[in-house]
Amino acid sequence: MKYNFDEVINRKNTNCMNTDGWREYIFHAPRDREFPFPDDEYVRMWIADMEFATPPCIIDAMRERLDKRIFGYTKIFDPGYYAAFSEWCRSRYGWKCAEKELVTSPCIIPALFELVDYICQPDEKVLILTPSYAYFKHAADHNHIELVCSDLINDNGYYTMDYADIEEKAKDPKVKLCIFCNPHNPSGRIWTEEELQKFGDICLANDLLVISDEIHCDLIRTGLRHTPLAKLYPDSDKIITCMAPSKTFNMAGLMFSNIIIPNGEVMKIWKARHYDFENPLSIAAAQAAYEKGGEWLSELKLYLDDNFRFTKEYLAEHLPKAVFRIPEATYLGWVDIGAYVEPGEDLPLLFANEAAVLLEGGNMFVQNSDTYIRLNLACPRATLGEGLRRICYLLNKRKK
Ligand code: LCS
Numbered sequence: 001m002k003y004n005f006d007e008v009i010n011r012k013n014t015n016c017m018n019t020d021g022w023r024e025y026i027f028h029a030p031r032d033r034e035f036p037f038p039d040d041e042y043v044r045m046w047i048a049d050m051e052f053a054t055p056p057c058i059i060d061a062m063r064e065r066l067d068k069r070i071f072g073y074t075k076i077f078d079p080g081y082y083a084a085f086s087e088w089c090r091s092r093y094g095w096k097c098a099e100k101e102l103v104t105s106p107c108i109i110p111a112l113f114e115l116v117d118y119i120c121q122p123d124e125k126v127l128i129l130t131p132s133y134a135y136f137k138h139a140a141d142h143n144h145i146e147l148v149c150s151d152l153i154n155d156n157g158y159y160t161m162d163y164a165d166i167e168e169k170a171k172d173p174k175v176k177l178c179i180f181c182n183p184h185n186p187s188g189r190i191w192t193e194e195e196l197q198k199f200g201d202i203c204l205a206n207d208l209l210v211i212s213d214e215i216h217c218d219l220i221r222t223g224l225r226h227t228p229l230a231k232l233y234p235d236s237d238k239i240i241t242c243m244a245p246s247k248t249f250n251m252a253g254l255m256f257s258n259i260i261i262p263n264g265e266v267m268k269i270w271k272a273r274h275y276d277f278e279n280p281l282s283i284a285a286a287q288a289a290y291e292k293g294g295e296w297l298s299e300l301k302l303y304l305d306d307n308f309r310f311t312k313e314y315l316a317e318h319l320p321k322a323v324f325r326i327p328e329a330t331y332l333g334w335v336d337i338g339a340y341v342e343p344g345e346d347l348p349l350l351f352a353n354e355a356a357v358l359l360e361g362g363n364m365f366v367q368n369s370d371t372y373i374r375l376n377l378a379c380p381r382a383t384l385g386e387g388l389r390r391i392c393y394l395l396n397k398r399k400k
Pocket residue numbers: 046047048049106107108109110133181185213215216244246252257
Protein backbone atom coordinates (compact mmCIF):
# COMPACT_ATOMS: atom_id res chain seq x y z
CA MET A 1 0.00 0.00 0.00
CA LYS A 2 1.23 3.47 -0.92
CA TYR A 3 -1.02 5.19 1.64
CA ASN A 4 -0.99 4.49 5.37
CA PHE A 5 -4.53 3.93 6.60
CA ASP A 6 -3.23 2.56 9.90
CA GLU A 7 -2.04 5.99 10.98
CA VAL A 8 -3.98 7.36 13.96
CA ILE A 9 -4.41 11.09 13.40
CA ASN A 10 -5.13 13.48 16.24
CA ARG A 11 -8.15 15.60 15.30
CA LYS A 12 -8.17 17.70 18.44
CA ASN A 13 -8.27 21.48 18.08
CA THR A 14 -9.64 21.33 14.54
CA ASN A 15 -13.25 22.32 15.37
CA CYS A 16 -14.09 18.77 14.50
CA MET A 17 -17.69 17.62 14.77
CA ASN A 18 -16.57 14.03 15.31
CA THR A 19 -14.50 14.83 18.44
CA ASP A 20 -16.27 17.90 19.79
CA GLY A 21 -19.83 17.87 18.44
CA TRP A 22 -21.21 14.51 19.56
CA ARG A 23 -23.04 15.73 22.64
CA GLU A 24 -25.13 18.08 20.53
CA TYR A 25 -25.60 15.84 17.49
CA ILE A 26 -26.28 12.48 19.06
CA PHE A 27 -27.77 13.44 22.42
CA HIS A 28 -29.11 16.97 21.82
CA ALA A 29 -27.22 17.79 24.98
CA PRO A 30 -25.36 20.96 25.93
CA ARG A 31 -21.63 21.06 25.25
CA ASP A 32 -20.78 20.81 28.93
CA ARG A 33 -22.94 17.74 29.70
CA GLU A 34 -20.80 15.30 31.67
CA PHE A 35 -20.47 11.72 30.47
CA PRO A 36 -18.86 8.93 32.48
CA PHE A 37 -15.63 8.83 30.46
CA PRO A 38 -13.19 11.59 29.50
CA ASP A 39 -13.66 12.61 25.85
CA ASP A 40 -10.24 11.23 24.88
CA GLU A 41 -11.24 7.76 25.99
CA TYR A 42 -14.15 7.38 23.59
CA VAL A 43 -13.84 5.27 20.49
CA ARG A 44 -15.74 7.32 17.92
CA MET A 45 -17.72 5.28 15.39
CA TRP A 46 -20.59 7.67 14.76
CA ILE A 47 -20.75 10.56 12.25
CA ALA A 48 -20.06 9.59 8.65
CA ASP A 49 -16.60 10.97 8.12
CA MET A 50 -13.34 9.07 8.18
CA GLU A 51 -10.34 8.94 10.50
CA PHE A 52 -8.06 8.85 7.42
CA ALA A 53 -6.12 11.76 5.95
CA THR A 54 -7.56 13.34 2.82
CA PRO A 55 -5.39 12.21 -0.14
CA PRO A 56 -2.17 14.19 -0.73
CA CYS A 57 -3.18 15.08 -4.32
CA ILE A 58 -6.12 17.05 -2.90
CA ILE A 59 -4.10 18.78 -0.21
CA ASP A 60 -1.46 19.71 -2.83
CA ALA A 61 -4.13 21.23 -5.08
CA MET A 62 -5.43 23.30 -2.18
CA ARG A 63 -1.88 24.42 -1.42
CA GLU A 64 -1.42 25.50 -5.02
CA ARG A 65 -4.60 27.51 -4.79
CA LEU A 66 -3.46 29.00 -1.46
CA ASP A 67 -0.32 30.21 -3.17
CA LYS A 68 -2.44 32.38 -5.46
CA ARG A 69 -3.12 34.36 -2.25
CA ILE A 70 -6.46 36.02 -3.04
CA PHE A 71 -9.76 34.42 -2.01
CA GLY A 72 -12.34 36.81 -3.37
CA TYR A 73 -15.83 35.89 -4.59
CA THR A 74 -15.53 32.74 -6.59
CA LYS A 75 -17.67 30.65 -8.93
CA ILE A 76 -16.74 27.86 -11.30
CA PHE A 77 -16.01 29.45 -14.67
CA ASP A 78 -13.24 27.13 -15.83
CA PRO A 79 -14.57 24.12 -17.82
CA GLY A 80 -11.93 21.96 -16.10
CA TYR A 81 -14.20 21.14 -13.19
CA TYR A 82 -17.04 19.81 -15.32
CA ALA A 83 -14.53 17.88 -17.45
CA ALA A 84 -13.10 16.21 -14.34
CA PHE A 85 -16.47 15.34 -12.78
CA SER A 86 -18.03 14.09 -15.99
CA GLU A 87 -15.01 11.90 -16.79
CA TRP A 88 -15.25 10.43 -13.27
CA CYS A 89 -18.91 9.56 -13.88
CA ARG A 90 -18.26 8.24 -17.37
CA SER A 91 -15.42 5.96 -16.38
CA ARG A 92 -16.98 4.65 -13.16
CA TYR A 93 -20.70 4.62 -13.87
CA GLY A 94 -20.96 4.78 -17.66
CA TRP A 95 -23.07 7.88 -17.17
CA LYS A 96 -22.74 11.46 -18.32
CA CYS A 97 -24.71 14.48 -17.18
CA ALA A 98 -25.02 17.53 -19.38
CA GLU A 99 -22.93 20.52 -18.30
CA LYS A 100 -25.98 22.77 -18.20
CA GLU A 101 -27.66 20.41 -15.71
CA LEU A 102 -24.80 20.54 -13.19
CA VAL A 103 -24.92 22.99 -10.31
CA THR A 104 -23.13 22.89 -7.00
CA SER A 105 -24.25 23.27 -3.42
CA PRO A 106 -22.18 23.74 -0.28
CA CYS A 107 -23.45 20.32 0.84
CA ILE A 108 -26.14 17.88 -0.17
CA ILE A 109 -28.29 18.47 2.92
CA PRO A 110 -28.86 22.18 2.24
CA ALA A 111 -29.66 21.22 -1.37
CA LEU A 112 -32.31 18.78 -0.11
CA PHE A 113 -33.77 21.47 2.12
CA GLU A 114 -33.91 23.87 -0.84
CA LEU A 115 -35.24 21.36 -3.34
CA VAL A 116 -38.13 20.29 -1.13
CA ASP A 117 -39.06 23.96 -0.87
CA TYR A 118 -38.72 24.53 -4.63
CA ILE A 119 -40.63 21.39 -5.63
CA CYS A 120 -43.42 20.90 -3.07
CA GLN A 121 -46.53 23.00 -2.49
CA PRO A 122 -47.55 23.35 1.19
CA ASP A 123 -50.14 20.55 1.09
CA GLU A 124 -47.94 18.07 -0.79
CA LYS A 125 -45.93 15.19 0.64
CA VAL A 126 -42.46 13.67 0.48
CA LEU A 127 -41.83 9.93 0.38
CA ILE A 128 -38.74 8.28 1.86
CA LEU A 129 -37.73 4.67 2.42
CA THR A 130 -37.00 3.70 6.00
CA PRO A 131 -34.71 3.19 7.83
CA SER A 132 -33.33 6.46 6.52
CA TYR A 133 -30.61 8.99 7.05
CA ALA A 134 -32.55 11.35 9.32
CA TYR A 135 -31.85 14.50 7.32
CA PHE A 136 -34.22 13.25 4.62
CA LYS A 137 -36.96 13.61 7.21
CA HIS A 138 -35.53 16.91 8.42
CA ALA A 139 -35.70 18.27 4.84
CA ALA A 140 -39.47 17.66 4.84
CA ASP A 141 -39.96 18.84 8.45
CA HIS A 142 -37.97 22.01 7.85
CA ASN A 143 -40.37 22.93 5.04
CA HIS A 144 -43.48 21.82 6.98
CA ILE A 145 -44.11 19.19 4.34
CA GLU A 146 -45.76 15.93 5.38
CA LEU A 147 -43.51 12.89 5.35
CA VAL A 148 -44.62 9.48 4.10
CA CYS A 149 -42.43 6.47 4.91
CA SER A 150 -42.21 3.12 3.18
CA ASP A 151 -40.40 0.55 5.30
CA LEU A 152 -37.78 -1.52 3.52
CA ILE A 153 -38.17 -5.28 3.89
CA ASN A 154 -35.49 -6.76 6.11
CA ASP A 155 -34.68 -10.41 5.47
CA ASN A 156 -32.07 -11.36 8.05
CA GLY A 157 -30.14 -8.13 7.48
CA TYR A 158 -30.64 -8.00 3.69
CA TYR A 159 -32.85 -5.07 2.72
CA THR A 160 -35.13 -4.85 -0.30
CA MET A 161 -37.81 -2.42 -1.38
CA ASP A 162 -41.50 -3.09 -0.80
CA TYR A 163 -42.73 -2.17 -4.28
CA ALA A 164 -46.41 -2.73 -3.52
CA ASP A 165 -46.18 -0.38 -0.55
CA ILE A 166 -44.17 2.20 -2.49
CA GLU A 167 -46.73 2.08 -5.28
CA GLU A 168 -49.63 2.52 -2.90
CA LYS A 169 -47.95 5.55 -1.35
CA ALA A 170 -46.82 7.00 -4.68
CA LYS A 171 -50.41 6.82 -5.93
CA ASP A 172 -51.48 9.44 -3.40
CA PRO A 173 -51.70 12.50 -5.67
CA LYS A 174 -50.31 14.64 -2.84
CA VAL A 175 -47.03 12.69 -2.85
CA LYS A 176 -44.94 14.84 -5.14
CA LEU A 177 -41.35 13.94 -4.36
CA CYS A 178 -39.31 10.95 -3.24
CA ILE A 179 -35.92 11.42 -1.61
CA PHE A 180 -34.12 8.20 -2.44
CA CYS A 181 -30.76 6.95 -1.15
CA ASN A 182 -28.66 5.09 -3.75
CA PRO A 183 -26.61 3.31 -2.43
CA HIS A 184 -28.56 3.16 0.76
CA ASN A 185 -27.47 4.56 4.13
CA PRO A 186 -27.77 2.81 6.59
CA SER A 187 -28.35 -0.65 5.08
CA GLY A 188 -25.43 -0.40 2.66
CA ARG A 189 -27.40 -1.84 -0.26
CA ILE A 190 -26.32 -1.06 -3.81
CA TRP A 191 -29.66 -1.27 -5.59
CA THR A 192 -29.38 -3.43 -8.70
CA GLU A 193 -30.47 -2.14 -12.10
CA GLU A 194 -33.55 -4.32 -11.87
CA GLU A 195 -34.46 -2.91 -8.45
CA LEU A 196 -33.83 0.64 -9.61
CA GLN A 197 -35.96 0.10 -12.69
CA LYS A 198 -38.90 -1.24 -10.67
CA PHE A 199 -38.64 1.63 -8.23
CA GLY A 200 -38.14 4.27 -10.93
CA ASP A 201 -41.03 2.96 -13.03
CA ILE A 202 -43.39 3.33 -10.05
CA CYS A 203 -42.24 6.88 -9.33
CA LEU A 204 -42.43 8.03 -12.93
CA ALA A 205 -45.78 6.33 -13.59
CA ASN A 206 -47.17 8.32 -10.66
CA ASP A 207 -45.55 11.57 -11.77
CA LEU A 208 -43.19 11.91 -8.80
CA LEU A 209 -39.93 13.77 -8.92
CA VAL A 210 -37.08 11.79 -7.39
CA ILE A 211 -33.99 13.16 -5.71
CA SER A 212 -31.47 10.34 -5.90
CA ASP A 213 -28.88 11.01 -3.20
CA GLU A 214 -25.82 9.13 -4.44
CA ILE A 215 -23.28 10.56 -1.99
CA HIS A 216 -22.07 7.05 -1.05
CA CYS A 217 -21.69 5.83 -4.65
CA ASP A 218 -17.88 5.78 -4.73
CA LEU A 219 -17.55 3.94 -1.44
CA ILE A 220 -18.47 0.46 -2.57
CA ARG A 221 -16.81 -2.88 -2.01
CA THR A 222 -14.06 -3.65 -4.47
CA GLY A 223 -15.43 -5.25 -7.63
CA LEU A 224 -19.01 -4.00 -7.23
CA ARG A 225 -20.60 -1.34 -9.43
CA HIS A 226 -22.97 1.52 -8.74
CA THR A 227 -25.72 2.53 -11.17
CA PRO A 228 -27.01 6.10 -11.07
CA LEU A 229 -30.81 6.02 -11.12
CA ALA A 230 -30.85 8.75 -13.80
CA LYS A 231 -28.75 6.56 -16.11
CA LEU A 232 -31.75 4.25 -16.52
CA TYR A 233 -34.03 7.11 -17.55
CA PRO A 234 -32.06 9.21 -20.05
CA ASP A 235 -35.24 10.69 -21.51
CA SER A 236 -36.81 11.70 -18.20
CA ASP A 237 -36.27 15.06 -16.52
CA LYS A 238 -37.78 13.83 -13.25
CA ILE A 239 -34.63 12.57 -11.55
CA ILE A 240 -32.32 14.91 -9.72
CA THR A 241 -28.97 13.35 -8.78
CA CYS A 242 -26.72 14.36 -5.88
CA MET A 243 -23.07 13.30 -5.81
CA ALA A 244 -20.09 14.65 -3.92
CA PRO A 245 -16.39 14.16 -3.26
CA SER A 246 -17.07 14.82 0.43
CA LYS A 247 -17.59 11.29 1.74
CA THR A 248 -15.31 9.65 -0.82
CA PHE A 249 -12.25 11.74 -0.03
CA ASN A 250 -12.98 12.78 3.56
CA MET A 251 -13.53 16.44 2.80
CA ALA A 252 -17.06 17.03 4.11
CA GLY A 253 -15.86 20.18 5.88
CA LEU A 254 -14.97 21.73 2.52
CA MET A 255 -18.69 21.78 1.76
CA PHE A 256 -18.91 21.09 -1.94
CA SER A 257 -21.37 18.84 -3.77
CA ASN A 258 -22.76 18.27 -7.25
CA ILE A 259 -26.48 18.54 -7.94
CA ILE A 260 -27.65 17.47 -11.37
CA ILE A 261 -31.02 18.94 -12.29
CA PRO A 262 -32.37 17.98 -15.71
CA ASN A 263 -35.80 19.49 -14.99
CA GLY A 264 -36.08 22.96 -16.55
CA GLU A 265 -38.65 24.28 -14.09
CA VAL A 266 -36.74 23.20 -11.01
CA MET A 267 -33.50 24.53 -12.50
CA LYS A 268 -35.15 27.89 -13.15
CA ILE A 269 -36.14 28.20 -9.49
CA TRP A 270 -32.71 26.98 -8.36
CA LYS A 271 -30.98 29.61 -10.50
CA ALA A 272 -33.30 32.32 -9.19
CA ARG A 273 -33.06 31.44 -5.51
CA HIS A 274 -29.86 29.53 -4.80
CA TYR A 275 -26.93 31.61 -3.55
CA ASP A 276 -24.33 30.21 -5.88
CA PHE A 277 -20.83 31.26 -4.93
CA GLU A 278 -18.29 28.53 -4.28
CA ASN A 279 -15.30 28.28 -1.98
CA PRO A 280 -12.08 28.55 -4.02
CA LEU A 281 -10.25 25.94 -1.96
CA SER A 282 -13.15 23.53 -2.30
CA ILE A 283 -13.24 23.86 -6.08
CA ALA A 284 -9.52 23.11 -6.25
CA ALA A 285 -9.94 20.16 -3.92
CA ALA A 286 -12.94 18.69 -5.74
CA GLN A 287 -11.35 18.98 -9.17
CA ALA A 288 -8.14 17.35 -7.94
CA ALA A 289 -10.17 14.58 -6.31
CA TYR A 290 -11.90 13.69 -9.56
CA GLU A 291 -8.77 14.09 -11.67
CA LYS A 292 -6.23 12.42 -9.43
CA GLY A 293 -7.93 10.65 -6.51
CA GLY A 294 -8.62 7.30 -8.19
CA GLU A 295 -5.51 5.49 -7.01
CA TRP A 296 -6.01 6.55 -3.39
CA LEU A 297 -9.65 5.51 -3.54
CA SER A 298 -8.73 2.04 -4.81
CA GLU A 299 -6.43 1.57 -1.82
CA LEU A 300 -8.98 2.99 0.61
CA LYS A 301 -11.53 0.50 -0.66
CA LEU A 302 -9.15 -2.41 -0.09
CA TYR A 303 -8.56 -1.22 3.47
CA LEU A 304 -12.29 -0.89 4.05
CA ASP A 305 -12.90 -4.35 2.54
CA ASP A 306 -10.48 -5.73 5.15
CA ASN A 307 -12.13 -3.76 7.96
CA PHE A 308 -15.46 -5.31 7.01
CA ARG A 309 -13.99 -8.83 6.86
CA PHE A 310 -12.39 -8.26 10.25
CA THR A 311 -15.69 -7.02 11.70
CA LYS A 312 -17.63 -9.95 10.26
CA GLU A 313 -15.22 -12.44 11.80
CA TYR A 314 -15.02 -10.60 15.11
CA LEU A 315 -18.79 -10.40 15.53
CA ALA A 316 -19.27 -14.03 14.46
CA GLU A 317 -16.88 -15.07 17.22
CA HIS A 318 -17.77 -12.66 20.01
CA LEU A 319 -21.38 -11.68 19.32
CA PRO A 320 -22.84 -14.67 17.49
CA LYS A 321 -26.46 -13.60 17.87
CA ALA A 322 -25.89 -10.25 16.18
CA VAL A 323 -27.13 -10.01 12.59
CA PHE A 324 -24.55 -8.42 10.34
CA ARG A 325 -23.82 -8.61 6.62
CA ILE A 326 -20.91 -6.92 4.96
CA PRO A 327 -22.63 -4.02 3.17
CA GLU A 328 -22.21 -3.59 -0.56
CA ALA A 329 -21.59 0.13 -0.11
CA THR A 330 -20.69 2.77 2.49
CA TYR A 331 -18.17 2.41 5.28
CA LEU A 332 -20.99 1.90 7.75
CA GLY A 333 -21.78 -1.41 9.42
CA TRP A 334 -25.48 -1.94 10.24
CA VAL A 335 -25.82 -4.45 13.03
CA ASP A 336 -28.94 -5.85 14.67
CA ILE A 337 -28.22 -6.49 18.33
CA GLY A 338 -31.83 -7.31 19.18
CA ALA A 339 -30.73 -10.58 20.81
CA TYR A 340 -28.81 -8.57 23.41
CA VAL A 341 -30.94 -5.46 24.10
CA GLU A 342 -34.54 -4.56 24.86
CA PRO A 343 -36.79 -3.07 22.16
CA GLY A 344 -36.80 0.73 22.34
CA GLU A 345 -33.54 1.02 24.30
CA ASP A 346 -31.55 4.16 23.62
CA LEU A 347 -28.53 2.41 22.15
CA PRO A 348 -26.26 5.42 21.49
CA LEU A 349 -26.73 6.39 25.14
CA LEU A 350 -26.12 2.86 26.37
CA PHE A 351 -22.79 2.59 24.55
CA ALA A 352 -21.70 6.11 25.46
CA ASN A 353 -22.47 5.56 29.13
CA GLU A 354 -21.28 2.00 29.56
CA ALA A 355 -18.78 1.16 26.82
CA ALA A 356 -17.06 4.46 25.96
CA VAL A 357 -18.09 4.02 22.33
CA LEU A 358 -19.89 6.68 20.29
CA LEU A 359 -22.18 5.24 17.67
CA GLU A 360 -25.52 5.90 16.02
CA GLY A 361 -28.51 3.62 16.13
CA GLY A 362 -32.17 2.98 16.78
CA ASN A 363 -34.57 5.81 16.09
CA MET A 364 -31.81 8.10 14.80
CA PHE A 365 -32.79 6.48 11.45
CA VAL A 366 -36.43 7.67 11.46
CA GLN A 367 -38.18 4.27 11.82
CA ASN A 368 -37.80 0.56 11.12
CA SER A 369 -34.42 0.66 12.85
CA ASP A 370 -35.05 -0.41 16.44
CA THR A 371 -32.32 -2.57 18.03
CA TYR A 372 -29.89 -1.63 15.23
CA ILE A 373 -26.57 0.08 15.76
CA ARG A 374 -24.54 1.70 12.99
CA LEU A 375 -20.78 1.47 13.21
CA ASN A 376 -18.47 3.70 11.21
CA LEU A 377 -15.64 1.43 10.07
CA ALA A 378 -13.59 4.09 8.30
CA CYS A 379 -10.88 4.09 10.92
CA PRO A 380 -7.52 2.42 11.51
CA ARG A 381 -7.80 -1.29 12.26
CA ALA A 382 -6.50 -0.77 15.82
CA THR A 383 -9.32 1.71 16.55
CA LEU A 384 -11.87 -0.62 15.01
CA GLY A 385 -10.61 -3.57 17.04
CA GLU A 386 -10.88 -1.61 20.29
CA GLY A 387 -14.38 -0.35 19.43
CA LEU A 388 -15.62 -3.84 18.64
CA ARG A 389 -14.01 -5.25 21.77
CA ARG A 390 -15.84 -2.74 23.96
CA ILE A 391 -19.18 -3.26 22.21
CA CYS A 392 -19.01 -7.04 22.49
CA TYR A 393 -17.77 -6.95 26.08
CA LEU A 394 -20.71 -4.81 27.19
CA LEU A 395 -23.33 -6.85 25.37
CA ASN A 396 -22.00 -10.16 26.62
CA LYS A 397 -21.90 -8.81 30.18
CA ARG A 398 -25.57 -7.79 30.08
CA LYS A 399 -26.82 -10.72 27.99
CA LYS A 400 -30.61 -10.99 28.01
N1 LCS B 1 -26.80 12.17 2.21
C1 LCS B 1 -26.55 11.00 2.81
C2 LCS B 1 -27.25 9.76 2.35
C3 LCS B 1 -25.64 10.94 3.85
O1 LCS B 1 -25.39 9.78 4.44
C4 LCS B 1 -24.99 12.12 4.27
C5 LCS B 1 -24.03 12.16 5.42
C6 LCS B 1 -25.28 13.31 3.61
C7 LCS B 1 -26.18 13.31 2.58
C8 LCS B 1 -24.62 14.58 4.01
O2 LCS B 1 -24.07 15.20 2.93
P1 LCS B 1 -23.50 16.67 3.03
O3 LCS B 1 -24.65 17.52 3.44
O4 LCS B 1 -22.40 16.67 4.01
O5 LCS B 1 -23.05 16.94 1.65
N2 LCS B 1 -24.23 11.16 6.34
C9 LCS B 1 -23.99 11.19 7.59
C10 LCS B 1 -24.37 10.18 8.49
O6 LCS B 1 -25.00 9.18 8.19
N3 LCS B 1 -23.94 10.48 9.70
O7 LCS B 1 -23.24 11.61 9.70
C11 LCS B 1 -23.27 12.20 8.38
